[in-house]
Amino acid sequence: MPTHSTQTAATPGNVYLVGAGPGAPDLLTVRALRLLESCDLVLHDDLVPDEVLALAGPQAEIVSVGKRCGKPRITQQGIHELMIEGARANRSVVRLKSGDPLVFGRAGEELAALREASVPFEIVPGVTAAFAAGAALGLPLTDRTSASKLIFATGHHASSKDPAPVFEGAIPQDATLILYMPGRDMERLAQELRDGGLPPDTPCCAISHAATPEQNYVSCRLHELEHLTPGTAPVLLLVGRAMEPMIAGPGNSLEA
Template sequence: MPDAESGYVYLVGAGPGNPALLTLRAAHLLKTADVILPDDLVSDEVLNLASPTADIIPVGKRCGQPRITQAGIHQLMLEHSKADRSVIRLKSGDPLIFGRAAEEIGFLREYSIPFEIVPGITTAFAVAANLRTPLTDRSRASKLILATAHHAAGKVSLTPNWSGAFPDEATLVIYMPGRNFETLAQDLISSGIAPETPCTAVSRASTPSEHVHITTLDRLSSTDVGPSPVILLIGPPVSQSAY
């Protein structure tokens, strides 16, 4: 397996937190890269796989309080790659799912920086596997919807209207749902999702401090979902959880 190459940027998925769930490619790149730019949600256990000579520069953003702007992250990728160093942009989960990959890929292409994308296990899949519950069911949920309640600055978030069809046909996964679960539940119910739809809230998925709460959508606001980060699974298949 080739080492991290000088002058390259690697958009790498760190998975949900457990280093055992890293891809072999991701683990090898971590051991050979010169610079690592990790998100805030990347676990220490994953970062411990990095080379002892690597420069680890945290670039995480959480709860609307950025430590560094997206433009600042772009500049770091540019500076270090042009200095002939290998750079890993390390993202929790999969880099192509709610990981600002579109912005970073666009920047890398604009400046003709060679790059590689290394997929990771997105949190939704790791959570479902741990719960031993399917996300789809050909008899009850033929659609899987991945959504986020966290949007770019200035973007208005509108809850989609499924016209009452949602509960019978889909599983909804909400990344970064925020903490106002009462309003979120009310909005989803108003959009056509039945109040009694099964709902599972998972805090700090795939880590030793994982917290799972199985409930229904109308009871979500009274649920102790645990500390952030949280992910929500909503839909008929969730009732099959064996947690």
């Protein structure tokens, strides 16, 4: 089990898995902010923007452990080693992940490594991008009449060599489906959603850089999805009746 400190300053020798929220610096939690301000070492993913990293205190060493953007690739094992070495050197370590740290972020492997090494840790939840997207669009993600469920999935596998479908079997039609990292292959994705039984007029909205000044979105119905061109990453694709106002509204265009 993680520790449950109620103190707000980072404790030397501890690792904090912290959600950085969707991008805007003031959408961090107060707890996350206090830890960033007081920690010795920040290990962050690529998707965490500079404006958030700027909240770290002057004492903090800030290290990108992102695996993209042309930098020398760091392995998952390498991230584990940096966390554990930092804690064993009696530094307080913030492992900063965009959104919430437990959602689509390989946190399980990092937690297992910390447990294995007997390094005390704490998890600080965050605002996930889907909620920021709903807030930005002004649309509830659930609705008593048309969207009684939320389904978070990832399209990440769509770019791998042996791709698994995003969804196997029927997709509930009374749900808002939120696809993290949907990839660029909208034709394939549209086919999977149709194969899952979603009607061709199901509204879809791709939002890019939710909750940041660069935020933009495009929307269409499912039968047009293969022609949709989302904006640059990070992108979320929202699918379901709750997105109906995006089709009628000013966002009805196919390119970001």
